[in-house]
Amino acid sequence: MATSTLRNLPGHSFIFIDANIFVYGLSGQSGQCRQFLDRCLNEEVTGITLFETVNEVTHRLMVASSIQNPK
Numbered sequence: 088m089a090t091s092t093l094r095n096l097p098g099h100s101f102i103f104i105d106a107n108i109f110v111y112g113l114s115g116q117s118g119q120c121r122q123f124l125d126r127c128l129n130e131e132v133t134g135i136t137l138f139e140t141v142n143e144v145t146h147r148l149m150v151a152s153s154i155q156n157p158k
Contacts, residue, residue: 092119093108093119093120093122093123094119094122094123096123096126096132098131098132099131099132099133100132100133101132101133101135102127102132102133102134102135103134103135103136104124104127104134104135104136104140105136105140106140106143106144106147107120108120108123108124109124109136109140109141109144110144110147110148112124113144113148114148114151
């Protein structure tokens, strides 16, 4: 199966965004994921996701935050 990077996606593509893309991009773990999310923000490509994916991302980021900043 051919593989490609997120940078190589043609403009105006419709792409499903999984939780890992959000988590890695928003937490700074992957510059490529962050650039992809920026392309979505700038409407170069269209990112599509599910409500359940947003819930999972929110939960994972909250858990990561609580581990990094325990009280």
